[in-house]
Amino acid sequence: MKPSESALTMDLIPSLARLGWSPFFQMHLDNLSDGRLEPARVVGVRKNSFSVSQGKGSRLARVAGRLNHQPDGLYPVAGDWVVMTDHVISNVLPRKNVLSRGAAGRRGKENAQPTRAQVIAANLDTVFVVCGLDRDFNLRRIERCLTLIYNCGLNPAVILTKADLHMHPEVFTREVETIAFGVPVHLVSAKDGLGLVQLEDYLSPGKTCTLIGSSGAGKSTLVNRLYGKSIQLTGSVSETVGKGTHTTTSRDLIIMPQGGMMIDNPGIREIAFWDGDGGMEHAFADIERLALECRFSDCSHMHEPGCRVQQALIEGEITKDRVENYHKMKREMMYLSDRQHKTANRVERERWKTVAAEIKAMKKRRGKERVKL
Ligand SMILES: Nc1nc2c(ncn2[C@@H]2O[C@H](COP(=O)(O)OP(=O)(O)OP(=O)(O)O)[C@@H](O)[C@H]2O)c(=O)[nH]1
Ligand SMILES: [Mg+2]
Ligand SMILES: [Zn+2]
Structure with a gap:
């Protein structure tokens, strides 16, 4: 390590x-930089802008034009560690993990198959699935969110908020525990501070x-309550449809007084998978x-x-809705996996065409050279 490098980094390290800087990122920075670049x-x-x-404190930054032309996913997202050259983000350091989902190419096309991956946030320790105990409560959506989080190789935890709306909110916790094995389920209320x-x-x-979570679930209200003051805008939920109207529109990584960081997201309407x-196995x-006990493999x-899953259904061990949701997601995963293989084969074919x-x-x-001789 050059002296200039250690002096610079040592000063910044604490x-x-x-903010989560670790030897993993340091190693990648050292590979890239001669010691003059800062993360x-x-x-x-x-x-059109980023803050880093x-x-x-934080400062505004823009992205080097080169990054616009990188393959999908290498454009900076909230939580990324980046390399700065003055006020320009010149590189995104490799990520430890990402939360990403499938996004449809054309807007407003309901049920369109995802055509690209949308990276939501990077370098995460926990992903909270926030569900309000009002009309937002939906076990199937929680199952879907958990599948997405596991699919990205991340750690989930469930937050059931607005507990103040019920006399016995614990029943919801028990219900969620039957579909979320080994996942911590936290019952909270941003209104009266329960469970925070x-x-x-x-x-x-x-x-x-x-x-x-969905729009109106109570994500930003929770961030504000944990922070101790209103730093994120919060919205109201329509009485008639029980839905929020996307109060949060950007992604912010908030450095919390507790010491850790929280990334607040806009509400997710559709949870599409990408990978x-x-x-599913988690x-x-x-x-x-x-399924391991079914007669046919x-x-x-x-x-x-001899289907053990059907038997469990008949005996009330599992619910019909859960099994249906399982089948639905399994079909989506198979479609994606099939398409990924096709894409991989096509890429391989293209590569060989170029080589040939x-x-x-x-x-x-x-041949021409030989003729000349
Ligand atoms: N009763 C009650 N209401 C809450 C609680 N938390 C949030 N709310 C209300 O729920 C509504 C939506 O809250 P937000 O925090 O803006 O929801 P959000 O999940 O951030 O929504 P988006 O930013 O649109 O994704 C607001 O009217 C809040 O006052 C709670 O613990 N109890
Ligand atoms: Mg919000
Ligand atoms: Zn079976």
Whole structure:
């Protein structure tokens, strides 16, 4: 390590560490830089600008034009560690993990198949699924969110908020626990402060959490309550349809007084998957375990004799809605996985076509050279 490099980084390290800087990122920075470049974390993502921080305040930054032309996913998102050259983000450091989902290419097309991955946030320790105990409460949506989080290889926790609306909100906790094995379920109320202390455990210095859920679920209200003052705008839920109207429109990484960080997100309307591989075995561990006892190893759990899943359904061990949701997601995953394989094959074919063309051109050149001799 050059002296200039160590002096610079040593000075910054304590405040960077509070933002989650670790040897993993340091190694990647060292690979890229000669010691003059500084890292910063993306703390705000707006339409045309970013804010970045090194632990003390934040500053505006723009992205080097080159990054616009990178393949999908390498454009900075909230939580990314980036390399700065003055006020320009010149590189995104490799991510430890990302929360991403499938996004449809054309807007407003309901049920359109995802055509690209949308990276929501990067370098996360916990992803909270926030569900309001009003009309927002929906076990199937929680199942879907958990599958998405596992699919991204991340750690989930469920927050059931607006507990103040019920006399016995614990019944919801028990209901969620039947579909979320080993996932912590926290019952909270931003109104009267119930259960907030438990959430502070996730917010130790250097830790990053993010909140996902529908619009109006109560994500920003929770952030404000944990922060101790209103830093995020909050909205109202329509009485008639029981839905929020996208109060939060940008993604901000908030450095919390507890020491950790929280990324508040706009409400998610559709939870589409992008990766066709993994997640179901954790989110539906009960069904996958039962499936091992089916008579046929390739049982579709629809109508085969000796199907243990169907038996569990009849005996009331699992609910019809859960099994239907399982089948629906399984179909989506298979479609994605199939498409990924096709894309991989096509890429491979294209590569060989290029190689073959290069060989042909080389032979032609050699032929011409020989004629000249
Ligand atoms: N009774 C009650 N209402 C709450 C609670 N938390 C949030 N709300 C209300 O729920 C509504 C929506 O809250 P927000 O925090 O803006 O919801 P959000 O999830 O951030 O919504 P988007 O930003 O649109 O995604 C507001 O009217 C809040 O006052 C709670 O604990 N109890
Ligand atoms: Mg919000
Ligand atoms: Zn079966």
